[in-house]
Amino acid sequence: MTATTSNRTGRRSLFPALVGLATLIAALLVVELIIQLNVVSRFIVPPPSEIVASFGRVIVEEHVLRRFLLTLGECLTAGIMLTVFGIAGGVLMHRIRLLQQACETWVAAMAAAPLVLAYPLFMVIFGRNAWTIIMMGFFAALPPVILKTIEGMSGTRKVLVNVGRSFNLTPAQQFWKIMFPAALPTIFVGVRLGLIFALINIVGVEFLINYGGLGQLINDLAERYDLAGTYASICFVILVSVLFFMALEKAERWLRPID
Amino acid sequence: MATTDRLTRTDAAEPMISPVTLLRVVIVLAVLAAWELLARSGWLYRDVVPSLLAIGRALYELLSHGDYYFNLGITAAEIGAALLIGGISGLAVGILLGANRFLSRAFEAYLYYLGPTPKIIFFPIMIMWFGVGPGSKIALGTLSCFFPVALSVAAGMRQIDKVLIRVGRSFRASTWQMILKIYLPAMRHPIINGVRLGLGVALIGTLLAETKLSNKGIGFLIINAYSTFDMPRMYAMLIVLFVLAIGANAMVGRLGGLENIRRN
Numbered sequence: 001m002t003a004t005t006s007n008r009t010g011r012r013s014l015f016p017a018l019v020g021l022a023t024l025i026a027a028l029l030v031v032e033l034i035i036q037l038n039v040v041s042r043f044i045v046p047p048p049s050e051i052v053a054s055f056g057r058v059i060v061e062e063h064v065l066r067r068f069l070l071t072l073g074e075c076l077t078a079g080i081m082l083t084v085f086g087i088a089g090g091v092l093m094h095r096i097r098l099l100q101q102a103c104e105t106w107v108a109a110m111a112a113a114p115l116v117l118a119y120p121l122f123m124v125i126f127g128r129n130a131w132t133i134i135m136m137g138f139f140a141a142l143p144p145v146i147l148k149t150i151e152g153m154s155g156t157r158k159v160l161v162n163v164g165r166s167f168n169l170t171p172a173q174q175f176w177k178i179m180f181p182a183a184l185p186t187i188f189v190g191v192r193l194g195l196i197f198a199l200i201n202i203v204g205v206e207f208l209i210n211y212g213g214l215g216q217l218i219n220d221l222a223e224r225y226d227l228a229g230t231y232a233s234i235c236f237v238i239l240v241s242v243l244f245f246m247a248l249e250k251a252e253r254w255l256r257p258i259d
Numbered sequence: 260m261a262t263t264d265r266l267t268r269t270d271a272a273e274p275m276i277s278p279v280t281l282l283r284v285v286i287v288l289a290v291l292a293a294w295e296l297l298a299r300s301g302w303l304y305r306d307v308v309p310s311l312l313a314i315g316r317a318l319y320e321l322l323s324h325g326d327y328y329f330n331l332g333i334t335a336a337e338i339g340a341a342l343l344i345g346g347i348s349g350l351a352v353g354i355l356l357g358a359n360r361f362l363s364r365a366f367e368a369y370l371y372y373l374g375p376t377p378k379i380i381f382f383p384i385m386i387m388w389f390g391v392g393p394g395s396k397i398a399l400g401t402l403s404c405f406f407p408v409a410l411s412v413a414a415g416m417r418q419i420d421k422v423l424i425r426v427g428r429s430f431r432a433s434t435w436q437m438i439l440k441i442y443l444p445a446m447r448h449p450i451i452n453g454v455r456l457g458l459g460v461a462l463i464g465t466l467l468a469e470t471k472l473s474n475k476g477i478g479f480l481i482i483n484a485y486s487t488f489d490m491p492r493m494y495a496m497l498i499v500l501f502v503l504a505i506g507a508n509a510m511v512g513r514l515g516g517l518e519n520i521r522r523n
Contacts, residue, residue: 016364023365044387102282112508113501114463117478120470120485121493124307200377207380208471215380222383230383241376 046228051235054228062217062229064236071202071213071240074130078137078198083191086142090149090187091175100150111143116201119208133212136205137198144197148190152183188255192248199244203237214240306490317491318498327480334465334476337393341400341461346454348401349408353453354442356409357416367413374406378460379467386472396468396476403464407456415449416442455511462504 028048034040035047042050058064093100093107119136126132156179164178206215214237221229276284291311297303298310309317321327356363356370381402385395419442427441443450469478477500484493 013364016361017368019361020365020369024369098278098282101279102286109505112459112505114459114466114504116463117466117470117481117500118497120482121497124485124488124490196375200375203377204379204467207377207382208467215377218380218383222386227387234380234384237380238373238376242372245372245375 043227046231050228051231054226054232055236058217058221058229058232058236062221062233064214064217064233067213067217068240069213070130071206071215074134074137074202074206074212075195075199075244078134078141078202079191079195081134081138082141082145082194082198085138086145086190086194087149087187089142090146090190091153093146094150094153104147104150107143107146111147115140116204119205123209128209128211130212132209133202133205137202140201141194141197144193145187145190148193149183149187152186152190153179155186156182185252185255188252192252195248196245199241203241306488309491309494313491314494314498317489317495321492321495321499330476330480333393334469334478337396337465337469337476338400338458338462340397341404341465342454342458344397345401345404345461346408346457349405349453349457350412350450352405353409353412354416354438357413358442363413363417367410370406370409370413374410378403378464379471382468382471385468391472393476396465396473399468400461400465404457404461407460408450408453411449411453411456412446415446415453418449419445451511451514455508458511459504459508462507466500 031040031045032048035042035045093103116136119132122132122136126135160178160182161174164174169177202212203215206212207219208215210216210219214233218230218233218237221233294308295311298308352370356367378399382395382399385398385402389395389398423441423445424437427437432440466476466478466481469476470482471478473479477496481493481496481500484490484496
């Protein structure tokens, strides 16, 4: 009886997802039909079948794996930098209360500022190379890591701090054994947000300066007027981004099982 | 008398400048001094870090020139149009997804995962569909703005107090009356929050598109300054742009009363 009920619930929870997928496929079929009927020019929107067919060509001929690894490498470098400097900055600001009071609003304002627009400036400073892309990703993603580190450290429960004091822990022990582990889940939220911002900015700047991995691929194909290839590469970047966000989300859930 | 004494004592104890303000002033002065030192040191290529005087002069020239305001107007119009189209469509989709559990479970995951993808990569498609003029910039801004508004409104819709909805139904309010009198007022904060996020990404999307392919607008001026290596002018434009973006963000938040939300 229970098995039948859970089966029914499972099917019911799958049904909306299937409807969503079916709608997407139906929409693609409609687009295919209107292009084949010449209602929309195939020189503006390539038929979905052509885009699907071009996937293999783009992956093999355009060295997608190499480009993917390049973008991943840039993301990881920016990620390591923003984890180290962001957490260190947040901890420093939490420890020096005056510094936090003076600068926290500035960091929040920096989060709202469109820093990516300074990419021509970064090109002048670092040159048209991977460092411009990495530094752009790093600076744009730094504020959430700092802010979330401060939030995590400030949100440590008083009782945990008092337990540390009752054991006569040194300030360093208090930090490494109590404060940091307690703040880690919140810090990870900041790192996750930071990595998402870093990926967005890195792929964006790659596209804009026509240098690097996946972003450059889109620009390259668009400039060659390879429409099916351009659409396929955009789909590929979306797929990579979605998988990246899902992996980060899973890691966050693993760190915060209670939530 | 006692009250007067207490007041006098409190006044006397308060320092002229608070330590926080003092530290802020010190940090700003230190950064400016370090900048000027770096500019005069010759350690970097000439004009990569221009002197403060050169930036100040460029800022004055920029703001006193009519051409800048013309380009600012074009960018503002593009961002405004993107915010309007993306905001309204995001609001409609958000209400639809928030009100219907089935639709939310069928389609919201697509919005959730597509939302944070880098929108600038869609620019080649926008150029094909809307041309190289302002249309493609508005379209990219619209696409950027749509997702945060839709997701924020859908989440806000689900958080509406059920009592309010029951009150509306007990008065036999029509669908439109429910939207206008119950849903929208109850969702003011999520909507404003979504618009604030939407404004930020619409601004970035529009300006990045202008830097990629355009012959007018602030994005075009920035990339033009880069092409001619007019660094003081580029710094001046970025300063004005950041001030405007942060100001617009704060204004939208203030208009929506976001700073009055009590966090428990």
